[in-house]
Amino acid sequence: MQAVANSPIIGAVMLPMRVASVERPVEDVKLFTLQALYGERLPPAEPGAHIDVHLPGGEIRQYSLVDCGDALHQYRIAVKRIKDGRGGSAWLHDTFDVGHEIMMSPPRNNFPLDETGTDYIFIAGGIGITPVLPMIERVEMLGRRWTLHYAVQRHEHALFRKVLSDYGGKVIFYTSRESNPSRLDLHAVLSAAQPDARVYCCGPAPMLQAFRHMTANWPSGRARMEAFEALEESDRSGGFVVELSRSGLSLNIGTGQTILEAILEAGVDVPSSCRDGVCGTCETRVLAGVPDHRDVYLTVEEQDAGDRIMVCCSGCRGDRLVLDL
Ligand code: FES
Incomplete structure (x- = not known):
């Protein structure tokens, strides 16, 4: 058993986890302690990192990790109940409890600490x-x-x-x-x-x-x-063309429509979850054109690179985008 507990989980795309404890440190906030299903050592986490929690209904929610380090055997996340939210925090507060299992991503860090400062x-x-x-x-x-x-x-x-x-x-x-x-x-x-x-x-x-x-x-x-919620409206200004290189389709994005909606309407499948630029599920490679980023998922540097776009919320700075779809 000791050998399993000290073995790290390496290269996993998803982590099967179990709730070890639940606390309620302040009103409307629950603090969940999660451990790997078989007690293995978890992937390291840097300060500022978050994980994607995959809820049973298919939705994905991001939560920051309270603990960081190289040899973690548990992750802690604090979840605030969002009144009039989309239901994720309510489910975690009302249903998710000690012993329950859930899938989550390894830590990702969009909020890295620059340690060179004084x-x-x-x-x-x-x-x-x-x-x-x-x-x-x-x-x-x-x-x-x-x-x-x-x-x-x-x-x-x-x-x-x-x-x-x-x-x-x-x-x-x-x-x-x-x-x-x-x-x-x-x-x-x-x-x-x-x-x-x-x-x-x-x-x-x-x-x-x-x-x-x-x-x-x-x-x-x-x-x-x-940020863990959208800070600006999705781009629905339209008036540009999106070319899907692998499908060979050219779509005119109309006013009131997001790129994702136009792509789905054309019968091309793109995975999506939050549709708010938060979760990263709809991330798509940009082959040509300049995205008008509206998401809070990519870092500023990643947005400036211009080679990826969240099609659920972002638009186009110009008249044409070519996507790897
Ligand atoms: S679906 Fe979540 S970022 Fe686009």
Whole structure:
């Protein structure tokens, strides 16, 4: 048994996992601890990494890993119940329990920590603390200067509050709905950042939209953010042609239509799940043309490379795209 527990899972596309424990650290958030079905060592995870959880209905949801390292025997994910969501978080909260099995992807990191910096600023809102926690643990271990600005509605909503409080003045809590509210002033935090500071942000869509807007002209790699929901509308402007190289089809994308909808209508199969640019299921190779990216799945660098597109939400900067379909 010991031999199995110490054997790593290598090269797996999917990981069969079992729920080892479930906690409810704050209202509307469940913390799931998952282990490999046969107790093997899990693939390593970097700070900021997430996994894709494949729900029984075929949907895929992304959750950040709370723990990182090279020799993990468990992954922990925090799941917030999304009111009026698409049902994934509700299923995980209401049905998923100790002993249940589920498939998930190995860790993927769209929110990598640049360890070459000397100064770090982390900004988190609510459940967005999840990928940030292993990052601050890492920079603390490396002996770097860092500050975390963590915004929640009330003190009792702060996830990992005890762990974070142990860092003393390096962690600044903001509570918008206490009797004496203290609000995070994103503009002030970013304006005060040292020119060489690395800044990382994860939180609700309005926070990320503001962050993206305020750091739009910053040098590449200095400001990074992680989103788990769409930050802008899917492109339905139409008025361009999509050529499918393998199918030999040429599709006129009309107003009100996404590329994915046009492709499916033409009878060509493309896997999809979230249809919101979040999960990466519909990722397609671009052979010619320039995509107008609307997803939150690809990193900025991957988007700039222009060789991949999420056809469920992205459009075309020009009049023609050629896809490897
Ligand atoms: S279907 Fe999820 S990114 Fe396109």
